[in-house]
Amino acid sequence: MKYRVRVWRQAGPTAPGRLVEYEIDDVTADMSFLEMLDVLNERLQLAGEDPVAFDHDCREGICGACGVMIDGVAHGPGKATTTCQLHMRQFDPADPIVVEPWRAAPFPVVRDLVVDRSALDRVIESGGYISTRAGAAPDAHALPVPKLDADTAFEAAACIGCGACVAACPNGSSMLFTAAKATHLGVLPQGQPERYTRARNMVEAQDDLGFGGCTLTGECTAVCPKGIPLTAIARLNRDVLSDAMRSA
């Protein structure tokens, strides 16, 4: 099959960017979307042109490295999926595929489809952990955790930090990302001592980093590859509010 793709090319953070159209032959239905880009890049290199830069690593949907806007949708067509898990059978060869980087003020473009998402690391560094030291832990069975709480924590902890929620949000908010971490740690008994300060610190950090405010449009959860629910945000808001009332 032959596909046409329009890819965002931008040589560097301050260089102007533009969409460039390429035709790619010999695409098979079993090929993944990134393998299609591999084919394009192989051809570009042999022609002496710079290949399209894009982030990717595990190619099985868990590392969170990959992520592009495909026809205006973060991670493209398909529910609860990452870019690397798309296959060409999901695309109609009749239509050109438009591929662009994440666009959000705190995610500056590094090159082509690669953006700098280190702001998400700063959010976690501001409090997204339980303060414990290696070697200091009590026996794992000393503190039973109700299964439902453990399951809720797991579902939130499944966040892969890809940034699709930010890219999809009209406000460029990282609220779903932050809420996932606040939920993961906030429902576990081990996470209670720091629960409210954690929520406050992470929300303050994301504000300082230039992420937008959350207006609960729900675009984030619609594109989240791990299906982090919007209720996580409600939980975070409640913790932030509780914190404000406690310190008032």
Add this chain to the structure above:
Amino acid sequence: MLYRDGDPIADTRAPQGPLETRWERRRFSSRLVNPANRRKLTVAVVGTGLAGGSAAATLGELGYNVLSFCYQDSPRRAHSIAAQGGINAAKNYAGDGDSVHRLFHDTIKGGDFRSRESNVHRLAEVSTSIIDQCVAQGVPFAREYGGLLDTRSFGGAQVSRTFYARGQTGQQLLLGAYQALARQIHAGTVRSHPRTEMLDLVISDGRARGVVVRDLVTGEITTHLADAVVLATGGYGNVFHLSTNAKGCNTTAIWRAHKRGALFANPCYTQIHPTCIPVSGDHQSKLTLMSESLRNDGRVWVPLQAGDGRAASQIPEAERDYYLERMYPSFGNLVPRDIASRAAKAVCDAGRGVGPGGLGVYLDFADAISRLGRDAVAARYGNLFEMYQRITDEDPYQVPMRIYPAVHYTMGGLWVDYDLRSTIPGLFVIGEANFSDHGANRLGASALMQGLADGYFVLPAVIGDYLADGPFDAVDANAVDEAEDGVREMIDTLLSIDGDRTAESFHRELGRLMWDLCGMERSEEGLRKALELIPSLREEFWRRVKVTGTGSELNQALEKAGRVADFLELAELMCVDALHRTESCGGHFRVESQTPEGDARRDDERFSYVAAWEFTGVGEPPVLHREELSFEAVRPTVRSYK
């Protein structure tokens, strides 16, 4: 000449005396560094997976000044994140007869008696603390309704000792380590350098004193000095091009340390995982693992008759061969990985494979679904089933999965002693990057255990003994210049060749060659052929590779080319190692050394040793240093899972 014999390795620094108390005694004998002095000591940790992430975090907690490097854009993305099934620990929470000694015993046996007793016993001891540590961090392990931790079984064990978080155990453990690391970054004890690749090791006055790195965004080459260097850069399975490793996984850090003098041990010990999604075409860029945990409930079979082209559902029970259950009745579908992989290859070679090209066997959940119900199966394996369907467009609830073995893990790695020291003073190696604990075959759910054991508990306890002699003298400026110049020269050369083949195409060719000649089965003839082909492919690479762009920008083609160049050198050492070891053991199967039934035949008389190789030059015969293995607690026997 294939290789030269060198001096045997006389001392592994393991404490003497009863096995059960060695680790305790080492922890006491290891010198400490007082908290005020730790601040003055810098440790560079390369890699942020389970081993590197947990080590950097823990060294930070102890108050050392830590530099952390990873090639990914965030330390949270290291490939440990993709581990699915679980982590072993001798907690005996299931009350089914587990103990530290049993985990030790299973691991020694699983490794086909090619690992060190002292190290493995320590690993089994530390395993229980890992679970405690991770639970305290908030790792959401699977729990039972009573609120206690759930466990499951894995290959090579008859107890249920594997802790898990659905099919995403590696992710959850890595995020635990990443969060501990984030806390230390916030506290200022750890400085994080993402998108940074180590390209050489700085050695001054005989000690490892820093790393030369390339900033992958700007291309800038810089040197970071330290009092000790820790490599936690993972395995080299991507030498096969297609593997379950992430695309970026590479051998560069450990290979360049090897070229600086660190011995490389057992490079031929590679693990082929039995349950991966089969290759679908030439465009394939990587292989996807289906967790071994699936073998708890899935039954492996092929048609009884060769060339049976019917759909799985049309083949009646009597015409199916559940060959693992037939051949290994006591372990059945849960035999260790090397055995399951080879059995799959054997039935496919006999023409009984299924799917395109006949390179696949069925992993069937029909019985489990009728016994437990669809919901219970979905709760255990839902995400794996989903992943399978996404890739193959087939629904495993309706039709059996098709699986085939793929390269997954490398047991070999840089040689380390009991204290995780390489042969270069000040260079420590942890996790998959070292060779130490898994012998010739790693058991499922033991990689996560080893990575975290090394990072949270072992390295922090032993590194002080080395650092107690520091801070060391100023680094020789010439050593830094020489290392940086070498790195720049290699990059300039790669960019200047301007040939007509991409690095990717060389990688693919190397991978195919290695899979065919140094993969699941190795023969003298095949390995000799590989040893002719690899040097000529390497020569061609340096003549014909084309790398676009410049060195002073984000250049993924350049990154790739440097990694492939190193794989082209490592591949040769792997084949030399595989050729010299004329026995079969664990993941290393020599066709010349098998029983009449086709099982691996070990040769303890001649090969009960670790083969540690010294680099003497590219294409030059390496020097073999033997570390003899002795067994006191477990007597080597024929490894039987029948």
